[in-house]
Amino acid sequence: MVASEEGRPRAGIPRRVVLQAGMAAGLTAIARPLWAQAAQAPVVVITGTSSGFGCLMAEGFARQRARVFATMRDVGGRNAPAARALDALAEDGLSLDVVEIDVLSDESVGKGISGVIDAAGRIDLLVSNAGIVVPGPVELQPPAWFGANLETNLNGALRMYRAVLPHMRAQRAGTIIQMSSALGRAIDPMLGGYCASKLAVEAAADALAYEVAASNIEVIVVQPAGAYPTELQANAVRNWERMLSDLPQAERARTEPYSRHIEAMLADLTPDPALDPKEVADAVIALSAMEFGKRPARLTVGPYKDGIDPVNAAHDQLQTEMISHNRIADLLTLQPQQQR
Numbered sequence: 001m002v003a004s005e006e007g008r009p010r011a012g013i014p015r016r017v018v019l020q021a022g023m024a025a026g027l028t029a030i031a032r033p034l035w036a037q038a039a040q041a042p043v044v045v046i047t048g049t050s051s052g053f054g055c056l057m058a059e060g061f062a063r064q065r066a067r068v069f070a071t072m073r074d075v076g077g078r079n080a081p082a083a084r085a086l087d088a089l090a091e092d093g094l095s096l097d098v099v100e101i102d103v104l105s106d107e108s109v110g111k112g113i114s115g116v117i118d119a120a121g122r123i124d125l126l127v128s129n130a131g132i133v134v135p136g137p138v139e140l141q142p143p144a145w146f147g148a149n150l151e152t153n154l155n156g157a158l159r160m161y162r163a164v165l166p167h168m169r170a171q172r173a174g175t176i177i178q179m180s181s182a183l184g185r186a187i188d189p190m191l192g193g194y195c196a197s198k199l200a201v202e203a204a205a206d207a208l209a210y211e212v213a214a215s216n217i218e219v220i221v222v223q224p225a226g227a228y229p230t231e232l233q234a235n236a237v238r239n240w241e242r243m244l245s246d247l248p249q250a251e252r253a254r255t256e257p258y259s260r261h262i263e264a265m266l267a268d269l270t271p272d273p274a275l276d277p278k279e280v281a282d283a284v285i286a287l288s289a290m291e292f293g294k295r296p297a298r299l300t301v302g303p304y305k306d307g308i309d310p311v312n313a314a315h316d317q318l319q320t321e322m323i324s325h326n327r328i329a330d331l332l333t334l335q336p337q338q339q340r
Contacts (some may be wrong), residue, residue, distance in 0.1 A: 004310035041067045041095060043120045044288075045113070047103055047160060048072065050082040053179065053229030056281035057127060058086060062094035066125075066284060069116045073102035101330030103130045103156030113163040122171050125288055126164045128157045129179040131197075133236035134243060135265055138192040139259045140251075145243045146193040151198035154204065161208060167218065175292070177284060178205040182304050184223035185311045190265040204317070209297065213332050220295055221289065223312075224280045229271035236269050275302070307316045 044061045049070035060071035075083045075098060083098045095121070101112035116123060122135045132152045134145050157178060157291055168174025183191060184198035209219035212269070213238040243257070255262065283301045297316070300308045321331050 008117055008215075025188050027226075041065055042124040042128065043067045043069070043122050044125045045069045045099075045115070045116055045123055045160075045164065046071065046129055046220070047101060047156070049086065050079040050099075050133070050231075052232060053224070053280050054127075054129040055082065055086070055275055056278050057284055058096060059089055060278075060281050061092075061288075062089060062096040064289070065095070067095040067120055067324065069097050069099045069120070071099045071101035071112055071130075073104075073108070074102065075100040080153065091177070103159055104151060105157060109159045109163050113160075113167075114328060116166055123164050123167050123174065125175045125177065126160060127177045127179065129290075130156050131232070132239065133191065133194045133232055134192065134234050134239045135191050135269065136240055136243060137190060137261060140247070140254055140258065141193060141243065142247075145239075145246070146196075147224045149193035149197040150200060151193070154200045157201050158204065161204075163303075165212065168217050169212070170216045173292075174218050175288060176205070176208070176217065176219045178202070178219065178221050179284075180221050180223050180306045182223050182300065182302065184221070185308050185315075186304075190261060192269075197300040206297075208334055210328065211324070213254065218292060218295065221298045222284055222287065223298065223300045223308060224302050225300050225304035225308050226275050227268075227272040228275045228277040228280060229273060230277055231232070233269045233271050240266075240269075268324075 023246065034101055044066045045071050046058050046061070046068065049058045050072040054070070054072075058068050062068045066096060070084060070086050072079045085099050086096055099112045099115060100108070102108040105286055113123070123321075132149065134141070134148045136145075138146065152274065164174070164176070173289075178201060181194075181198045183195045184202040187195050205219050205221050212219065280301050283299065287299055298312050
């Protein structure tokens with residue numbers, strides 16, 4: 001336990017207060033919205049822009065006069081039509097470049113981010129959005145298939161963090177928005193791998209937020225809370241079918257006890273047509289334009305928000321208590337030599 005100078009236990013330090021503590025006097029850049037932090041238009045990098053939230057965010061940020069680097073894998077193959085659609089927006093005068101990044105590859109991530117830095121000189125905002133779903137009963141999923149959720153949704157995000165953070169630290173400012181899900185808090189049977197990946201990436205993002213606060217870098221989690229119409233559901237069904245076809249014949253008998261579970265799973269992997277994915281994209285854009293240091297640590301968007309928000313509040317309360325007993329709390333503010 002960390003004690004105060006009087007020898008009493010330190011009072012609880014809310015996570016947001018800790019992150020704001022890095023905003024020492026003289027750091028005037030932090031007091032302005034993202035759009036005003038850079039001398040030029042803010043430079044935004046978004047992963048997973050071939051469809052869904054990522055595609056909508058790429059266009060939305062560009063229409064807000066940001067300089068957008070929309071990343072996706074397989075630009076010359078499967079995602080060529082999506083890349084051409086975004087390129088067409090650039091031809092209409094928006095500042096939008098498509099960059100090939102496969103978040104599964106260290107080399108691809110490094111090359112892509114180096115290209116962004118060469119072109120723009122900085123990165124103000126990373127929206128870590130790339131994600132997949134491999135559904136199915138936990139028992140049926142070989143570790144490689146279960147782990148595919150983690151490899152993209154967690155390790156893909158970690159690769160992007162590692163690539164952009166040195167540049168953000170050098171420029172003394174930056175923001176990372178990690179796209180997660182309500183299933184980063186609640187568990188949905190038949191989506192165990194996906195839930196595990198979102199629980200894991202939220203834990204990593206929360207830890208990162210503490211660790212980089214003293215470098216003027218803010219990390220925020222966004223949780224869509226609803227079956228928004230994106231390609232995620234259709235891709236999930238395809239991944240299930242691929243996984244099933246890969247199961248050895250001897251393993252097929254394992255599916256029988258789950259026949260009704262699987263039927264229900266496939267019925268549930270359909271988007272809700274009443275929901276508009278643009279509201280999630282718009283919420284991310286509005287969040288990024290808020291004043292640095294005053295953004296919420298976590299934002300939930302969608303019809304299940306009222307159920308998830310209390311869980312997030314309980315988590316924040318626990319974190320407040322835990323950080324009050326952690327010596328790292330003394331390291332989460334800018335040191336005198338770091339101040340401008």
